[in-house]
Amino acid sequence: MQELITRAKELLENGTVARVLGWKIGDLPYNPEPAFFETAESLDKFVYNGFCGANLSKYMIEASKLEGKTLVCLKPCDTYSFNQLLTEHRVDRDKAYIIGVGCKGKLDVEKIKKTGIKGIVSISGAEADSACDTLEIDTLYGKKSCAYGDAMLERCHVCKGKEHKIYDELIGESRDTADKERFAEVEMIEAMSPEEKFAFFQKELSKCIRCNACRNVCPACSCRKCVFDSNKFDSAQKANVDSFEEKMFHIIRAFHVAGRCTDCGECSRVCPQGIPLHLFNRKFIKDIDELYGDYTAGAEAGSLAPLTDFKMDDAEPSIVNERG
Amino acid sequence: MSVNNEFKPKIVAFCCNWCSYAGADLAGSSRLAYPADVKIIRVPCSCRVNPMFILRAFEKGADGVIICGCHPGDCHYSTGNYYARRRMTLLFSMLDYIGVEKGRARVEWVSAAEGVKFADTMNSFVSKIKDLGENVRLGDIRCKN
DSSP states (O other): OHHHHHHHHHHHHTTSOSEEEEEEOOSSTTOOEEEEEOSTGGGGGBOOBTTOOOOGGGHHHHHTTSSSOEEEEEOHHHHHHHHHHHHTTOSOGGGEEEEEEOOSOOBOHHHHHHTTOOSEEEEESOBSSOOOSEEEEEETTEEEEEETGGGBOHHHHTOOOSOOSSOSEEESOOOOOOOSOTTHHHHHHHTSOHHHHHHHHHHHHTTOOOOOHHHHHOTTOOOSSOTTSOSSOSSOTTOOSSHHHHHHHHHHHHHHTTTTOOOOOHHHHHOTTOOOTHHHHHHHHHHHHHHHOOOOTTSSTTOOOGGGOOOTTOOOTTHHHHOO | OOOOOOOOOOEEEEEETTTHHHHHHHHHHTTOOOOTTEEEEEESOGGGOOHHHHHHHHHTTOSEEEEEEOOTTOOTTSSHHHHHHHHHHHHHHHHHHTTOOTTSEEEEEOOTTOHHHHHHHHHHHHHHHHHHOOOOGGGOTTOOO
């Protein structure tokens, strides 16, 4: 992390970049937040550790409109999102100085809390430089520990790989974290009966409070005017226009990002209700891979998304009835 | 007085202006019978059918939705139905994934000369929906329970 800060200060001072986009120490040990740093002094608050799960590529849309270059720290999976935004002409490559930061798997405090650890005061082992396998957690009720793997975000268990797809320089080491089958959950649901499937999704989606966090964090949801924005009030952007949107929100949203979703897993990470929203996106990815050939959104800037393309001999929609 | 309790499905058919709508016209002028449960909505092209239209139709109480367009290769706008085909395939797969019965939504390619096919398609679709019964699931996937 120190290397990252030193390099960021250097680039700020020699004028290569006008600001740094990174993570700032939060008010709790496990909630660093995305932040812009414009001076070398402010970088004292810069932090990069296991809790920096936030994908910063979406902030580059706004940063691309600002004067001067922005130094942005991107993890390997974030570079896919950045590439996708480049493909869609939403970010300006010339306005970004990308430092590819190493990633050893990002942590989910909810998973730590689920193991029964409460009253967290401090956590050690989450630093980006250390290669710890266990987290030592200081709580109000004494010292506790938790395996790093058990506290990892779902998306890190199905990591796409630690290769940065786009960068200007690389800092820090990565560690391979993939230990689960990416489509295992989707296949499990596919194998259910229609009644079970419906019961499962109804149970999950009924938790939704329409906070729109999934939409706001999603790098693929970058439309200036979203279909879910109310056209009656500018201020009430969260207000649902009608009951239809309320009910079908997640299905529509998943469809809108189908073929463009890089499976960065931000939607599931930010959901305050813990809805596994990635299951929708991953289903589309699986279908696209199976029906139209393997495609990874954001692996390559400028690639044609499957839904903006076709082949003469594509499968007919009735294939859905024939598949398992 | 006898009460007719037979299930009358509500069926929405999106028909493209250039082929299927003309096909429906031909079915009519050829005096071919198909159920009155089918409500036709004319669209410029099958590609005009936003997946949201289908979801909205279901939410508003439709029991089945069918999209008819020109045969692949015959689109009035050259390629519209190819895009529609990919979209609908993915959408139907998603509907299946969330537990909606297979067959509630369908895509058929009907040309302007295929009045018979139009009537046959509608007859078979209506009987399929009658077998499936009323659409309750897509009415509200999010009902609090």
